[in-house]
Amino acid sequence: MLIFECPYCGIHADETELSPGGEAHLKRFGPGASDEDFEGYLFMRENPKGVHFERWRHSNGCGKWFHAARCTMTLEVFGTYKAQTFEPPQEIKDKITAKRPGWSWRTFS
Amino acid sequence: MKRYSAFAVAREALRFHSGWERAWRNPEPKKKYDVIIVGAGGHGLATAYYLGRNFGIKNVAVIEKGWLGGGNTGRNTTIIRSNYLQDPSAAIYEKARGLYETLSQDLNYNVMFSPRGVMMLAQTQHEIRGYQRTAHANALQGVATEFIAPKRVKELCPIINLDGPRYPVLGALWQPRGGTARHDAVAWGYARACSDMGMDIIQKCEVTAVHQKDGKVSGVETTKGTIECDKLGIVVAGHSGVLADMAGFRLPIESVALQALVSEPIKPCMDVVVMANTVHGYMSQSDKGEMVIGGGADGYNNYTQRGSFHHVEETVRALVETFPIISRLKMLRWWGGIVDMTGDRSPILSQTPLENCFINCGWGTGGFKAIPGSGWGMAELMAKGHSPLTEEFSMWRFKEGKFIDESVAAGVAH
Numbered sequence: 032m033l034i035f036e037c038p039y040c041g042i043h044a045d046e047t048e049l050s051p052g053g054e055a056h057l058k059r060f061g062p063g064a065s066d067e068d069f070e071g072y073l074f075m076r077e078n079p080k081g082v083h084f085e086r087w088r089h090s091n092g093c094g095k096w097f098h099a100a101r102c103t104m105t106l107e108v109f110g111t112y113k114a115q116t117f118e119p120p121q122e123i124k125d126k127i128t129a130k131r132p133g134w135s136w137r138t139f140s
Numbered sequence: 141m142k143r144y145s146a147f148a149v150a151r152e153a154l155r156f157h158s159g160w161e162r163a164w165r166n167p168e169p170k171k172k173y174d175v176i177i178v179g180a181g182g183h184g185l186a187t188a189y190y191l192g193r194n195f196g197i198k199n200v201a202v203i204e205k206g207w208l209g210g211g212n213t214g215r216n217t218t219i220i221r222s223n224y225l226q227d228p229s230a231a232i233y234e235k236a237r238g239l240y241e242t243l244s245q246d247l248n249y250n251v252m253f254s255p256r257g258v259m260m261l262a263q264t265q266h267e268i269r270g271y272q273r274t275a276h277a278n279a280l281q282g283v284a285t286e287f288i289a290p291k292r293v294k295e296l297c298p299i300i301n302l303d304g305p306r307y308p309v310l311g312a313l314w315q316p317r318g319g320t321a322r323h324d325a326v327a328w329g330y331a332r333a334c335s336d337m338g339m340d341i342i343q344k345c346e347v348t349a350v351h352q353k354d355g356k357v358s359g360v361e362t363t364k365g366t367i368e369c370d371k372l373g374i375v376v377a378g379h380s381g382v383l384a385d386m387a388g389f390r391l392p393i394e395s396v397a398l399q400a401l402v403s404e405p406i407k408p409c410m411d412v413v414v415m416a417n418t419v420h421g422y423m424s425q426s427d428k429g430e431m432v433i434g435g436g437a438d439g440y441n442n443y444t445q446r447g448s449f450h451h452v453e454e455t456v457r458a459l460v461e462t463f464p465i466i467s468r469l470k471m472l473r474w475w476g477g478i479v480d481m482t483g484d485r486s487p488i489l490s491q492t493p494l495e496n497c498f499i500n501c502g503w504g505t506g507g508f509k510a511i512p513g514s515g516w517g518m519a520e521l522m523a524k525g526h527s528p529l530t531e532e533f534s535m536w537r538f539k540e541g542k543f544i545d546e547s548v549a550a551g552v553a554h
Contacts, residue, residue, distance in 0.1 A: 033440075033448075046448060046450060053394075070392075074538040078380075078382075078395055078441060079381070080379070103442055103443045105444070
């Protein structure tokens with residue numbers, strides 16, 4: 032069972048207290064966007080075997096959305112961080128690099 | 141290939157079973173094939189089989205990272221049905237169900253197809269309306285289903301509790317010619333028939349790269365060296381994203397864990413398959429007597445082939461109300477598989493941006509029932525470039541907005 036530390040209320044919440052929210056850091060496209068961009072935003076998803084970034088919601092707790100860095104191969108959690116950002120903080124990236132040297136995810140590495 | 145028959149069993153019984161031969165060869169890869177299929181699960185092997193049988197393309201290799209039938213083919217709950225709402229789905233699933241009817245004879249391998257009937261319980265007013273609509277759609281599609289009342293549900297499945305406080309049974313969508321089959325035997329039967337046609341099934345051979353030349357696929361790099369091909373079929377379910385990455389295109393797919401469990405074996409008590417979609421649980425009894433129980437998929441990306449504990453608890457908790465008889469059964473085995481989910485919960489059988497490279501994926505939680513139809517359509521697509529069975533399932537339908545929206549139709553995993 033996954034256990035995340037909620038970056039807002041500090042509680043170590045397990046999976047039953049949380050709701051998964053899919054891929055993190057999606058760039059939103061709307062009216063006026065090209066068909067490719069709109070399709071990408073709605074349907075194309077990163078599906079890595081390894082390092083992955085996701086949105087989760089502490090739904091049965093403080094209710095806040097946050098981000099998590101996780102390995103889809105081992106279910107190891109590298110860390111969580113607040114939602115108000117367009118990319119993972121350096122501290123999280125460093126933690127991942129220490130455990131998965133050479134990792135990359137979209138344009139991040 | 142020596143044919144299996146009652147006579148063969150009698151003959152071998154008289155000579156200490158010394159005459160049985162291997163069901164399939166275990167060859168080293170050749171340098172080049174006309175067609176390479178990546179993935180020796182049910183769908184991959186069926187694709188190879190119908191390429192040979194329907195189109196005479198027999199210089200084919202099926203490459204498998206693990207052992208054949210060891211992925212989702214060996215992990216599903218073996219349910220076969222075709223009561224879908226949308227026309228393209230009903231066409232391919234009914235094709236598959238029809239082929240299952242005579243598959244044992246076609247393959248000379250007993251796949252133990254058991255058309256015992258599948259019922260999908262309506263436990264809310266919403267489901268009653270939904271399934272009545274599906275029954276009408278099925279009538280137009282030529283799929284034999286009917287909506288039945290609770291009394292008939294109880295007749296067909298006496299162990300069911302009709303008036304549970306949370307989830308009463310208000311009716312059901314009944315497909316009398318749905319059922320189950322022996323999942324391993326489906327893979328083994330196709331593998332034996334493919335091998336007999338001279339195709340090479342290469343196990344323990346992982347694809348590590350896809351080679352291309354002038355925008356066309358030219359072969360694959362594997363742990364057993366480079367293998368060239370004219371056409372490539374990617375049929376790898378949960379690992380579709382990984383292979384698509386190697387071939388240089390993206391897919392609208394996420395891989396998640398789906399889990400199932402079986403109870404200890406008990407005496408025969410249930411001779412139909414029951415699905416309860418409101419509570420995300422379905423159950424049938426295997427020939428060994430185990431109650432086979434499946435649940436919903438996890439909600440996050442996962443490659444571990446393990447399910448999460450609370451999901452299995454939710455499934456069983458909900459089923460106990462409908463089937464009080466199972467409350468004291470012990471769990472015998474519990475396992476997970478990695479399923480490839482698309483946005484509209486319908487599969488992708490399609491050409492790809494890389495010429496001569498084809499993909500068959502996105503079957504999500506409902507792939508086993510489709511194996512023969514999927515292989516039939518995929519083989520036609522690879523041989524001729526188009527197939528009436530697969531044309532609606534293109535990977536470009538998401539850009540065009542031409543969804544085959546079974547997720548809305550079913551409301552849940554299917």
